Amino acid sequence: MTELKENALLVIALLITGGIAAWGILDTAALAATAASMIEAQFASRAWFIMLSVSFMLVVCTWIAFSRHGSLVLGKEGDKPEFSTVSWLSMLFAAGMGVGLLYWGTAEPLTHFLAISKSNVLDNAANGALFLTNFHWGLHAWAIYALTGLVMAYFSFRLDCSYLVGAPIEKVFGHGHLVTSIAWLCNLLAIVAIAIGLGGSVAMGVFQIKDGIDVLFGLQDSGAWLTGTIFVVLCLSFLPPLVMDLARGMAVLSNAAMAIAGGLLVFILLAGPTHFIMGGVVEAVGEYVGGAFVHGFRTLTFMDKFAENWFHSWTLTYMVWWLAWAPFVGVFIARISKGRTIREFILGVVLVPTAFSILWFGVFGSVGFYAALRTDLPILQLVEDQPSAVTFFVLNQFPMPSLTISAVVAAAALFIITSVVSAAFVLGMFSTGGNLNPSSRVKLSWGVVLAALGLVMILSGSIGAIKSIIALGALPFVFIVLLLVVCLLKALKAEGEPV
Amino acid sequence: MSDISDTIMNIEIFAFIGILIWLYLKPVSIERPSADSEKAEEDRAESKTE
Known part of the structure; x- marks a missing residue:
């Protein structure tokens, strides 16, 4: 019976995600329009709930970290951390943000800058734009990851549960028919959310690599053939790691991508207008520390339609985007x-990547603002027309552009390959009842589905359509993560109680 | 002024929050791995490494 259920999960999950991919390939416009209208209805009615939920998750994280539970070890008595703290932080950051940092580093702050300038909401549009970007990539995002990861770690290392999203639910509420069905449904929804989220990431990476190659070789309009070629080459690079056991190699590639990103950050800081950039970083830290918590409760309810549309397509989409990635990154x-202790886990997962994000966007955003405010470069026009090319446009203004652009292209490719291979593993594990060694055939099937979903997102051609499709796949996860939080709080409450 | 689908979608949320609170307050007994099973697991792991 259990075997039948596990196989059913694999088959149904493949059918749903494969069906979405097939629909998207056959009629991309219809899928994008349906996703946009459905997500708009959800956002219009439930924005308050999404913002309240993510703020609640941040509050819960803070409370657990500083409560008596903070000193509990995620493992059995005497278990020691497997990785050094630096390696641990580097790996979790690469898994959580990856290619998005390269894509949005300059483009996102400048997009908000344009929006704020148009609506005249704030006097200082650049400050506001950096604040909003940091809000999207900061404490709230990492609190979602931290809580999901903490639930997985706590229940698997301390209570011997499998790494399935539904496992904590069954552990806390028993194995009755209703509970088992809800847990099964949670596993299914997690699989769908991961697959669609990764598909979007593949598309974003392909767009970025294409724009990088365009700039590198001075191609004016390489069109669909280059996008197609990059997509095929990336798909072929997924194959060997999916059929062979290259776990250690994947960790090395992931660390290499992070090292490139770190090197780029230092290069831009030192080679660019350093005083301007550092000024921007310090402004960003102050704005963020002063306003992040309060902003977590902002729903822009009393503002005009322009602000509402912006809020739906950025803040809310980001929050559900992180939720989409939460099961994958959490595992x-x-x-x-x-x-590691719970306190160490939460502080490490929430604070350190947030600090790095603020630094990253502070540096890349400030360079963009410098170009927009102090030079005649047409960077704001590019932000509106082709956000994926903004990073390369910035790098082109610095010494050794060929080297830095090649490095970004390589890092984007590495981020995508490692993400897809890791996601295919996690999807394989989820869809086979928590099997830590899913067969190559299962991983390969997921690799194909992820590639097909990536193709759909590429065919949709717009980052807005990609965001709507991802948000729709991820929305159920707002409910699932909250349910998992209740499981965790109950289990922590029971710690130390007489058995 | 009022939109029935909006009302229904929000009632679902209120119900969900109510269920979460009820689940949090509901007494449950969580089975923990006993010291014996942990010991057996450690022994198994040790014998594997040997």
């Missing part, structure tokens, strides 16, 4: 965090 973070 990954949990697996590398055995032996």
Whole structure:
């Protein structure tokens, strides 16, 4: 019976995600329009709930970290951390943000800058734009990851549960028919959310690599053939790691991508207008520390339609985007965090990546603002027309553009390959009842589905359509993560109680 | 002024929050791995490494 259920999960999950991919390939416009209208209805009615939920998750994270539970070890007594703290932080950051940092580093702050300038909401549009970008990538995003990862780590290392999203629900509420069905449904929804989210990430990476190659070789309009070629080459690079066991190699590639990103950050800081950039970073830190918590409760309810549309397509979409990635990143973070205390886990997962994000966007955003405010470069026009090319446009203004652009293209490719391979593993594990060694055939099937979903997102051609499709796939996860939080709080409450 | 689908979607949310609170307050007994099973697991792991 259990075997039948597990196989049913794999088959149904493949059918749903494969069906979405097929629909998207056959009629991309219809899928994008349906996703946009459905997500708009959800956002219009439930924005308050999404914002309240993510703020609640941040509050819960803070409370757990500083409560008596903070000193509990994620593992058995005497378990020690497997990775050094630096390696642990580097891996979790690469898993959580990856290619998005390269894509949005300059483009996002400048997009908000344009929006704020148009609506005249704030006097200082650049400050506001950096604040909003940091809000999207900061504490709230990492609190979602931290809580999901903590649930997975706590239940698997301390209570011997499998790494399935539904496992904590069954552990806390028993194995009755209703509970088992809800847990099964949670596993299914997690699989769908991960697959669609990763598809979007593949598309974003392909767009970025294409724009990088365009700039590198001075191609004016390489069109669909280059996009198609990059997509095929990336798909072929997924194959060997999916059929062979290259776990250690994947970790090396992921660290290499992070090292490139770190090197780029230092290069831009030193080679660019350093005083302007550092001024921007310090402004960003102050704005963020002063306003992040309060902003978590902002729903822009009393503002005009322009602000509402902006809020739906950025803040809300980001929050559900992080939720879409939460099961995937959560499992990954949990697996590398055995032996750490809960306090160490939460502070490491929430604070350190947030600090790095503020630095990243402070540096890349400030360079963009410098170009927009102090030079005649047409960067704001590019932000509106082709956001994926903004990073390369910025790098082109610096010394050694060929080297830095090649590095970004390589890092984007590495981020995509490692993300897809890790996601295919997690999807394989989820869809086979928590099997830590899913067969190559299962991983390969997921690799194909992820590639097909990536193709759909590429065919949709617009980053807006990609965001709507991802948000729709991820929305159920707002409910699932909250349910998992209740499981965690109940289990923590029971810690130390007489058995 | 009022939109029935909006009302229904929000009632679902209120119900969900109510269920979460009820689940949090509901007494449950969580089975923990006993010290014996942990010991057995450690022994198994040790014998594997040997």
